[in-house]
Amino acid sequence: MPATHLSCTRCGNELQLEGIGACPRCFGPLEPVYDMDELRRTLTHRSIEAGPPSLWRYAPLLPVHVPDEPRLAPGLTPLVPATRLAAHLGIAELYLKLDTANPTHSFKDRVVAVACAKARELGLETLACSSTGNLANAVAARAAVEGLDAVVFCPYDLEREKLVATAAYGARIYAVRGSYDDCSRLTVELSFELPWGFVNVGLRSYYAEGSKTVAYEVAEQLGWEQPDVVVCPVASGSLLSKVVRGFRDFRELGLVSGSAPRLVGAQAVGCSPVATAFAEDRPVKPVRPDTIARSLAIGSPADGDAAIAATRESRAARFMRWPNRRSVRTWLCSPRRQASSARPQPE
Ligand SMILES: Cc1ncc(COP(=O)(O)O)c(C=O)c1O
Ligand SMILES: [Zn+2]
Numbered sequence: 001m002p003a004t005h006l007s008c009t010r011c012g013n014e015l016q017l018e019g020i021g022a023c024p025r026c027f028g029p030l031e032p033v034y035d036m037d038e039l040r041r042t043l044t045h046r047s048i049e050a051g052p053p054s055l056w057r058y059a060p061l062l063p064v065h066v067p068d069e070p071r072l073a074p075g076l077t078p079l080v081p082a083t084r085l086a087a088h089l090g091i092a093e094l095y096l097k098l099d100t101a102n103p104t105h106s107f108k109d110r111v112v113a114v115a116c117a118k119a120r121e122l123g124l125e126t127l128a129c130s131s132t133g134n135l136a137n138a139v140a141a142r143a144a145v146e147g148l149d150a151v152v153f154c155p156y157d158l159e160r161e162k163l164v165a166t167a168a169y170g171a172r173i174y175a176v177r178g179s180y181d182d183c184s185r186l187t188v189e190l191s192f193e194l195p196w197g198f199v200n201v202g203l204r205s206y207y208a209e210g211s212k213t214v215a216y217e218v219a220e221q222l223g224w225e226q227p228d229v230v231v232c233p234v235a236s237g238s239l240l241s242k243v244v245r246g247f248r249d250f251r252e253l254g255l256v257s258g259s260a261p262r263l264v265g266a267q268a269v270g271c272s273p274v275a276t277a278f279a280e281d282r283p284v285k286p287v288r289p290d291t292i293a294r295s296l297a298i299g300s301p302a303d304g305d306a307a308i309a310a311t312r313e314s315r316a317a318r319f320m321r322w323p324n325r326r327s328v329r330t331w332l333c334s335p336r337r338q339a340s341s342a343r344p345q346p347e
Helices: 036-042 045-049 055-061 083-089 108-121 134-146 160-168 180-191 204-221 238-252 273-280 304-311 328-332 335-339
Strands: 003-008 030-034 079-081 095-097 126-130 149-155 172-176 229-233 262-268 318-322
Touching (some): 036 055, 045 055, 055 108, 055 204, 079 204, 095 204, 126 134, 126 180, 134 160, 160 172, 172 180, 204 238, 229 238, 238 262, 238 304, 262 273, 262 304, 273 304, 273 318
Parallel strands (some): 126 149, 149 172, 229 262
Antiparallel strands (some): 003 030
16 A cells, blocks of 8 residues: 555644544644655556446555455546537536446545545444535445444434435434534544544545545546546535645656646535635635535535645636525526636636
C-alpha cells in the first residue's frame, strides 16, 4: 500500500495511519500521504484498466488495504453524455456522472467503503455517522453487508422517506432535535467516548479520500483526459476538495496531461456559506440552513475553507448559488439562463 502516513495540513505534524480524526497538536485536518515515486513507477493506464470494475481499481491511491472480499463495491458509475442539455446550454460536450448507480444511490457509498475498510483494519465493530440522509443510508448498507452494527444521527425533521432504506438495513437511527450541524457536534463529542467507527469524524481522513475516485473515473472514462470544467455540489466541501485533488494526483503521476480543470462549486441559496465566503474573499462563516436541498444543508462546513483553497489551482474557480425554491429545470429554462449560455453566474 503506497500510503505511508497521515500529515496535518495545518502544522505538518506526521502521524501513523491510525483512526484519528484531527491533529492532536493543532486540531487541523489530517490527510494521507502517498509514496508518489513508487506510484509513478508502478501505476499505469494498463494496470488500472486491469483492476476490478469498482473504485478498488484505484486501490494504490487509497489509504487502506482492499477488503479480501469486496462486496457491493461502489464506483465505476456511468459517465453519460447529456446531449440535449448540452445543446440547450449551447456547449459542445456535457457529461453527467451518474453516482446514483452506486449501491445506495449516492457518492457516499464511495467514502463509506474506504472508511469501512479502515474500520475493519482497526477491528471496530460499529459504523456510525451524522447525516443529512445519504450518508446514513450508505453507512447502514455497508454495515449490513459487512456484518457490522450501524448507528446514525440525523436531524429529527428529515423526510422519513429518506430513512426507510436505512431502517430496513437494520441501522439504529437517532433523531436529533436540531440541525445537521447539531448532529455533527454530537457525534464529535460521542467519538471521544465510544469505540465506534464514526466515518465522518475519527475515520474522516480515510473517508474523504474515497471522493478522489470520482475524479479518477471521470478522467479514465474520458479516455485519460481531464474535463475543461467540473461542476460539483458542495455541502461540507470535502467532495469538491478531493475531486480537485484527484485530478492533481493524475497529473502528478503523468496519467493525464494539461492544467487543472476549472471548478464550479454549487450550493443552494438557502445554504451557501462556502459560495458566499468565496465571493467575499474571506473565511467561511456558519449560516443557519434554509433550503429544500437537504443533502446540501450543512451550515458549518468542516471543509469549506479547504474547498476554497483547493480551487485556487483551478484556472477560474467559481461558486454559484442555486435559487432556493425553483427547480433546477425551471432555472435552466429561464430566459435569463438561456441568454447567459452555460456560464455559471458568480453571486
Ligand atoms: C448527493 C450529495 N451530493 C453532494 C454532497 C456534498 O458533499 P460534501 O459534503 O463532501 O461537500 C452530499 C453531501 O452530503 C450529497 O449527499
Ligand atoms: Zn496540526
